[in-house]
Amino acid sequence: MTAHIEHTQSATPAPGPAPRVDSEVGPLRTVLLHRPGAELKRLTPRNNDQLLFDGVPWVDRAQEEHDAFAGVLRSRGVEVLLLGDELVRALHDDRARIAGVHSAVDERRLGIHLADALRSHLSGLAPEALATILTSGMTFEELPAAEGASLVRRMHQPGDFAVDPLPNLLFTRDSSVWVGDRVAITSLAMPARGRETALTDLIYAYHPRFAKTGRAYGAHSAPLEGGDVLLLAPGVLAIGVGERTTPAGAESFARSALADGLAHTVLAVPIAQQRATMHLDTVCTMVDRDAVVMYPAVRDNLFAYPVRQDGSGGVRVSGPSPFLEAAAEAMGIDRLRVIDTGLDAVTAEREQWDDGNNTLAVGPGLVVAYERNVETNARLEEAGVEVLRISGSELGSGRGGPRCMSCPIDRAPLV
């Protein structure tokens, strides 16, 4: 488990008003993406399951698809930050380099001797070279020539990882989440993703642009992933609880958001604990102020436990209530519209698996979606939602769509 970096506010403040995110659909101004790189080249048929990919992507094509995704966002006036670039920028701070090296070197795997040698090697690298290793890892054969003999080194296969690669950095949604003007560093459930938050933590701690950004959630360790967090409306959060976010993660985040005044209602929403529905955003995303696109199979059986402050420093849990009703009530609207994809069960299941329900709103009624989900996209358009289609044949092999691949940092308020 990564210890969170104590947040300091010493670097140069960013100019302009502080970024904030109060909804899922307010006009998107700034977003954090990760252009996939050498870390995807580490995937093989032997490790892809453990590294949470369903195959071995063609990396050049994945990069082209990602560039097109970023291009679509830029063409709509969105500022796109790339995690790799921002990581290098943050690593210019000595404290960030120490934190990055600390997170990457695992004494349990390497033993004290090799761990010390690797730490001193990494500490001497320039920010760019260090960032490459922090994201794409290092095999035993890539280790620098060690002083003296190392049994660990001799006994490992050359291609074994001394530092694990992080191919799922692509899914920036999960490793940090903004609520209001604060950022929460999450706590990722799967071992293959655990170290991602060490990188988001150090970016937000030491990148000059984020020097004034406050933290939400603090140093909680109960699993909470950003794909499970939906900002239904200002002050209203929904948190999926399933394969990734646990009941303890949802309760800790709810208590912290309520206590910090970031929300007045948090809806804890149980979802099936299986890969196809690993996060709430794999079955439901917002496409307009009052509308969601939702996997038909869950439409009538999603429910929610509303959590609110009890007025004396604690929380009150009510429900369970039908999700759509609980959400509308908390949002102060008559009803939350569900774009009825009207699909037969097989098509709906195929398009859900291919992230048809995982759209990224660029503004109210304007979303980015994978082009392959022909039927779902057609229904969205029939309902008046503009769909910006992107190709995801390679990107999708990690099982994540446009919402998973994006962490909004600044959205204009909804008027």
Ligand SMILES: NC(=O)NCCC[C@H](N)C(=O)O
């Ligand atoms: N929010 C999301 O649904 N993110 C997709 C994460 C996919 C990644 N391969 C994972 O299994 O964690």
